[in-house]
Amino acid sequence: MVRVTAASVKESNLTVQVDPALVRACQRGEPGALDPLIRATYADVYALSRRMLADPDDAADATQEVFVRVMRSVLGFRGESAFGTWLHRVTVNVCLTMLRKRAKAREAGLVAGRNAFALPDDESMLAAGGPLPDEVAATADLAARSEAALATLPEDSRAVVVLRDIEGLSTKEVAELLGVTETVVKVRLHRAHTRLRALVVGDGDDREALP
Amino acid sequence: MTDDDRLPRFCREARSQFPALTSGELSGWPLRVTRAHVRRCAECAAELARQEQLSAALVSLRDQPPQPPPGLLEDLLARANRRNVRERAAVPARGAVSGARPGLSVAFLTVGAVASTGIGYGIWRGARALRHR
Numbered sequence: 001m002v003r004v005t006a007a008s009v010k011e012s013n014l015t016v017q018v019d020p021a022l023v024r025a026c027q028r029g030e031p032g033a034l035d036p037l038i039r040a041t042y043a044d045v046y047a048l049s050r051r052m053l054a055d056p057d058d059a060a061d062a063t064q065e066v067f068v069r070v071m072r073s074v075l076g077f078r079g080e081s082a083f084g085t086w087l088h089r090v091t092v093n094v095c096l097t098m099l100r101k102r103a104k105a106r107e108a109g110l111v112a113g114r115n116a117f118a119l120p121d122d123e124s125m126l127a128a129g130g131p132l133p134d135e136v137a138a139t140a141d142l143a144a145r146s147e148a149a150l151a152t153l154p155e156d157s158r159a160v161v162v163l164r165d166i167e168g169l170s171t172k173e174v175a176e177l178l179g180v181t182e183t184v185v186k187v188r189l190h191r192a193h194t195r196l197r198a199l200v201v202g203d204g205d206d207r208e209a210l211p
Numbered sequence: 212m213t214d215d216d217r218l219p220r221f222c223r224e225a226r227s228q229f230p231a232l233t234s235g236e237l238s239g240w241p242l243r244v245t246r247a248h249v250r251r252c253a254e255c256a257a258e259l260a261r262q263e264q265l266s267a268a269l270v271s272l273r274d275q276p277p278q279p280p281p282g283l284l285e286d287l288l289a290r291a292n293r294r295n296v297r298e299r300a301a302v303p304a305r306g307a308v309s310g311a312r313p314g315l316s317v318a319f320l321t322v323g324a325v326a327s328t329g330i331g332y333g334i335w336r337g338a339r340a341l342r343h344r
Contacts, residue, residue: 034291042287047276060283067287143275146268164234165269171236190227193265200268201261 018083026074038067041084045091051162052095054151058102065094092163092177099155142200149199157192160185221248225255232259233266 018040025033045066050059069090077086150158156178163174164185171189175182218226225248231237232245249256 035288038287038291039284042284043276043279046279046283050277051272056277056280059277060280060286063279063283064287064290067291071291142264142268143271146265146272147275147277161269165230165266166272168273171231186227186231189230193230193262194226196269197258197261197265201264 018087020079020083023074023077023079023083026071027077034071037070041087042067044084045087048088048091048162048167049095051147051150051166052092052159053098054155054158058098062091062094062098065098066091069094088167096159096178099159103155146196146200149196152199153192153195157188157195160188161192161196164189222252222255225249225252226258229259229262230266233262 018037022033022037026037042063046059046063049062049066050056053059053062066087070087073090077083150161153161159178160174163169163177164171169177171182171185175185178185225245228237228241228245232242237245249259
């Protein structure tokens with residue numbers, strides 16, 4: 001499993017500003033120092049998790065896990081990057097771990113979605129829990145339609161779109177984060193965008209892009 | 212076979228570059244070839260316009276993050292304030308030796324270092340005196 005290193009990701013769009021003194025207070029284990037840190041950052045952590053996982057309950061679990069890791073690892077934060085960037089990496093790693101676990105559970109037939117026992121490559125299975133394409137197309141607002149369409153993507157494609165298009169990372173950075181080549185990122189992005197264009201903008205023939 | 216596979220090769224290759232084109236990551240020869248193709252192909256030009264709409268829609272999502280569910284903050288704060296979590300988080304900061312404060316750890320370590328150096332010096336002096344006899 002590829003873990004994100006300090007050098008691998010530039011300043012991300014998790015732009016929440018955290019007072020360095022607050023981080024140092026957490027590192028010293030001062031009582032009460034964690035609370036304002038959590039208050040300042042939890043909404044951003046949840047938003048990123050929600051988009052990567054496309055499930056509100058999983059996103060809440062991921063947010064809990066992120067802050068457990070933060071509490072355990074904050075001593076290892078040496079301030080080489082902004083705290084927000086470090087927190088972003090922790091969040092992405094937690095979400096990727098959850099996605100891998102979910103994929104394994106799905107392969108074992110342990111996760112019940114719309115098609116509980118479909119094969120891992122079955123696209124309709126991958127939309128489990130998200131809206132159906134027809135439901136997406138019926139949504140009037142473009143942003144809401146984009147958000148709903150994101151949830152219909154296969155998990156690997158969704159992670160690429162969220163990290164690159166919404167979080168603003170480069171193709172190279174996304175490849176490093178996901179532990180795949182840049183070519184794989186580009187292929188996933190192309191397929192995801194073809195599908196999203198059909199769902200969000202519409203292309204007149206309602207085609208399905210993914211095999 | 213997907214619809215992409217049924218497209219002419221130039222259209223297929225040009226469209227595969229659209230995400231990079233709209234994000235500004237495409238440069239050099241691939242950029243020139245893609246732009247030249249879009250100028251000649253009306254269908255790909257229309258597809259690029261849709262891609263630009265999509266990219267704008269996705270970027271707009273940055274300003275509309277999903278809102279956390281009610282109660283999540285309270286859960287997080289309650290968990291953070293649980294005694295065992297705080298202790299796990301704080302142990303190294305509380306002093307590796309004293310288990311209380313880093314300052315006390317430093318004091319213990321300094322006293323230990325001075326004492327062991329003194330004992331070592333005493334043993335060395337004693338051994339040296341024995342050898343001279």
